[in-house]
Amino acid sequence: MAKTRPGKRDLDTYTIKGTNKIVRAGDCVLMKPSENDKAPYVAHVEKIEADNRNNVKVRVRWYYRPEESIGGRRQFHGVKELFLSDHFDVQSANTIEGKCIVHSFKNYTKLENVGPEDYYCRFEYKAATGAFIPDRVAVYCKCEMPYNPDDLMVQCEECKDWYHPACMDMTIDQAKVLEHFTCSECASDYPKKPLSSSPMSNGKMLPKRQKR
Numbered sequence: 001m002a003k004t005r006p007g008k009r010d011l012d013t014y015t016i017k018g019t020n021k022i023v024r025a026g027d028c029v030l031m032k033p034s035e036n037d038k039a040p041y042v043a044h045v046e047k048i049e050a051d052n053r054n055n056v057k058v059r060v061r062w063y064y065r066p067e068e069s070i071g072g073r074r075q076f077h078g079v080k081e082l083f084l085s086d087h088f089d090v091q092s093a094n095t096i097e098g099k100c101i102v103h104s105f106k107n108y109t110k111l112e113n114v115g116p117e118d119y120y121c122r123f124e125y126k127a128a129t130g131a132f133i134p135d136r137v138a139v140y141c142k143c144e145m146p147y148n149p150d151d152l153m154v155q156c157e158e159c160k161d162w163y164h165p166a167c168m169d170m171t172i173d174q175a176k177v178l179e180h181f182t183c184s185e186c187a188s189d190y191p192k193k194p195l196s197s198s199p200m201s202n203g204k205m206l207p208k209r210q211k212r
């Protein structure tokens, strides 16, 4: 039999081995990590193709977990936080273990229940330089930290800023039963501090007060 010419065929779908889950371009998937004890890699599927021997390959754009970024995990990074990187790759479709959903930050904070397959992304990440887009992010509380959706915050009825209970000398349980909250600044007679803020420790992300 004559050999077929080497060539690639684009595929619309790929069914994950041992499941009936169908992956299409545009989906987010979990992929087998290089070491078994590591968390699965998360990728955005750009394209699915088969070679002439029917090996299925996926062209992916990697999501990075905070601990995989140059700056490392920081206090305001949530456990389900991912960065959309500029790092593309071609992988065997066999390494796909499951599907997941990467929500926008806003949609993620509105989820009533966060399942194991739910993640969120609020930053793009340049893998070579460690830079983030956007490089500025709104900060809250007197500690001037970006919002970590894993942490409970309470809103001041006066200034409408959000505060960590611990930064206001409260426990989480006290904060949960609060009916009204006024932050310590609004509760005092001192003039309000200006709405500017100082750069954060590594200078990568400059905080910005957001009026809401």
Ligand SMILES: [Zn+2]
Residues within 6 Å of the ligand: 140, 141, 142, 143, 144, 145, 163, 164, 167
């Ligand atoms: Zn705080």
Ligand SMILES: [Zn+2]
Residues within 6 Å of the ligand: 156, 157, 158, 159, 160, 161, 182, 183, 184, 185, 186, 187
């Ligand atoms: Zn206040």
